Amino acid sequence: MDNINYLIRKNILSLTPYSSARDEYKSNQGIFLDANENPYGNLNRYPDPYQWRLKQILSSQKKVGLENILIGNGSDEIIDLVQRVFCEPSADKIIICPPTYGMYKVYANINNLEIISIPLTEDFQLNTEAILMQKAKVLYLCSPNNPTGNALKNLEYIIEYFNGIVFLDEAYIDFSDQPSLVSKINQYPNLIVSQTFSKARGLAAVRVGIAYANEDIISVMNKVKPPYNVSQLNQEAAVKSMADEATFKSNVQLIKSERELLKESLLALEFVTKIYPSDANFLLVEMENATAIYNHLIEQQIITRNRSSVVQNTIRITIGTPRENQQLLYALQLITV
Numbered sequence: 012m013d014n015i016n017y018l019i020r021k022n023i024l025s026l027t028p029y030s031s032a033r034d035e036y037k038s039n040q041g042i043f044l045d046a047n048e049n050p051y052g053n054l055n056r057y058p059d060p061y062q063w064r065l066k067q068i069l070s071s072q073k074k075v076g077l078e079n080i081l082i083g084n085g086s087d088e089i090i091d092l093v094q095r096v097f098c099e100p101s102a103d104k105i106i107i108c109p110p111t112y113g114m115y116k117v118y119a120n121i122n123n124l125e126i127i128s129i130p131l132t133e134d135f136q137l138n139t140e141a142i143l144m145q146k147a148k149v150l151y152l153c154s155p156n157n158p159t160g161n162a163l164k165n166l167e168y169i170i171e172y173f174n175g176i177v178f179l180d181e182a183y184i185d186f187s188d189q190p191s192l193v194s195k196i197n198q199y200p201n202l203i204v205s206q207t208f209s210k211a212r213g214l215a216a217v218r219v220g221i222a223y224a225n226e227d228i229i230s231v232m233n234k235v236k237p238p239y240n241v242s243q244l245n246q247e248a249a250v251k252s253m254a255d256e257a258t259f260k261s262n263v264q265l266i267k268s269e270r271e272l273l274k275e276s277l278l279a280l281e282f283v284t285k286i287y288p289s290d291a292n293f294l295l296v297e298m299e300n301a302t303a304i305y306n307h308l309i310e311q312q313i314i315t316r317n318r319s320s321v322v323q324n325t326i327r328i329t330i331g332t333p334r335e336n337q338q339l340l341y342a343l344q345l346i347t348v
Contacts, residue, residue, distance in 0.1 A: 015200050018097050018148060018176060019231055028234040031060050058243035061233070065246050068253050069221065073193050078226040081233060084240045086182060086207045086220035090151075091118045092232050093203060093222075097148045097176055098124050104147040108137060110158055110321040112180060115151040135159040135287070143172055153180040155187050158318045158327045160289030162189040170199045176228075178203045185211035185263050186270075187290035193223045200225045210292060211263050212252045219249045266292050270330045276340050277328075284324075293329045301326050304346060311342045 016024065032045040049055045062082040070077050083089040098105065100123040107115045108129050119126050129141045135156060142150065150173055154163035160183075170177045170192075181204055184191050193204050203224040209215040219241060222232065252259070270289060277283050277296055282304070285297035298304055301324040305317040316327040330336065 015176070015225075015227060018201075020095075020097065020099055023096050023231060023235060026234050029238050031057070031238040033057060033060050034238075054243065056243075057239050058241065058246060060238045060240075062241055062246050065219075065250050065253075068250060072253070073223065075193060075196065075223055076226070079196060079223055079229055081222040081224070081229050081236070082241050082246075083220040083222060083236070085209070085218040086180065086205050087114050087118075088236070088240065089203075089205050089220050089222045089232075090114055090178070090180075091122070092235055093149060093176065093178055094118055094122045094124060096228075096231055096235055098122060100124065104145075106142060106145055106147045106150045108142070108152065110135075110156075110318070111151070111153050112157045112182075115178075131156075131159070135161050136164055137169065139165050139169060142169060147175055149176045149178055151178045151180065153182070154189065155183040155290040157183065157291065158293075158295055158316070158321065158325075159287055160291045160293060160295050161287065162187050162290045166192060167195065167199075170195075170202050173201070176201050176203060178205065180205045182207045182210050183291035186267060186292045189290060196223050196225055200227070203228060208249050208252065211266075212249075212259065213262065214248060214252055217245045217248045219245055265333075266330050269333060269336055270294065273328070273330060273336050273340075277343070280343055282346065293327055295322060295325050295327050297322075297325050299324070304343070307346055308339070308342055313339055313342055315339075 043056065046057055048057065065082060066077050066080045069080055081089065083092065094105065104125040104127050105115065105119050106127045106129060108131050110131065116126055127145050127147055129138050132138055152163060152166065154166060155161060156163060166179065179192055179202065181191055184206065191204065192202065196202050196204060203222055206221045208217055208219040274286050274294060277286060282299040283296060284299060287295040295318065301319050302317060305315060305326050308315055318325045318327045
């Protein structure tokens with residue numbers, strides 16, 4: 012697929028975006044009397060609408076152009092933007108592959124889009140043939156997948172042959188041995204790779220997401236996004252987090268090692284029947300009476316996620332600090348099923 016313009020909604024292609032004051036004057040030096048800001052205070056100015064400082068760091072780190080990066084108010088904003096750019100309400104379709112991240116479906120319902128659901132196989136892999144037989148504007152894939160934790164296979168094959176936009180959610184990629192596909196965005200014009208500062212960077216409260224894609228896609232998404240979608244405080248927090256790569260890598264490695272230790276300890280519990288392979292910072296654990304155990308943990312003020320509605324008899328457990336993981340195990344060891 013060499014040209015994705017035919018996939019974009021016609022009204023979006025012809026849209027004249029809002030031009031903010033900061034679009035017209037790029038410098039942060041001067042006397043600003045243009046945006047009706049209060050002249051007093053430390054946070055009185057609107058933030059950089061295109062987050063150039065953060066993009067410059069990401070561009071250098073990921074070896075992609077500035078024109079290939081969009082910063083969102085969390086990945087959720089990016090999920091929504093993609094639907095609003097490419098999908099005509101009441102007319103177009105998206106594909107999801109459950110069990111997967113729930114916001115793809117939520118935004119499709121908000122945007123009044125038809126949802127084609129093609130469940131993962133028994134080993135939580137993609138049903139490649141079924142996906143490629145469907146006609147839809149956007150295919151949402153999550154790898155490593157949430158809530159199952161595993162990396163998906165055959166991604167490049169699907170991207171190459173799917174006649175629409177492939178949105179690849181890599182929120183958990185830093186915990187995986189699977190390489191990111193950010194390096195493939197110029198090879199596949201229909202590919203959008205989403206990443207986030209919420210998980211491996213430990214900035215969930217900051218709400219900063221990233222989309223990597225070819226220049227045409229990023230350009231049209233910039234037309235649709237709100238002009239000041241990421242606050243200055245949040246931009247600065249993201250920039251600061253990238254200045255300390257040693258701590259970042261150390262924390263990721265600690266989470267991965269704790270994941271394996273917790274897995275071994277959980278398997279020793281008699282009511283744990285299975286732990287699914289994980290390339291993420293969580294484990295999907297199958298156990299007897301999962302809902303009762305989930306409720307028992309809540310009584311101990313230990314909050315996990317009951318996923319039994321999507322994968323029978325399962326609880327999703329995020330990897331905590333070593334101490335938190337030990338407290339979890341202690342609470343579980345007191346349970347008699």
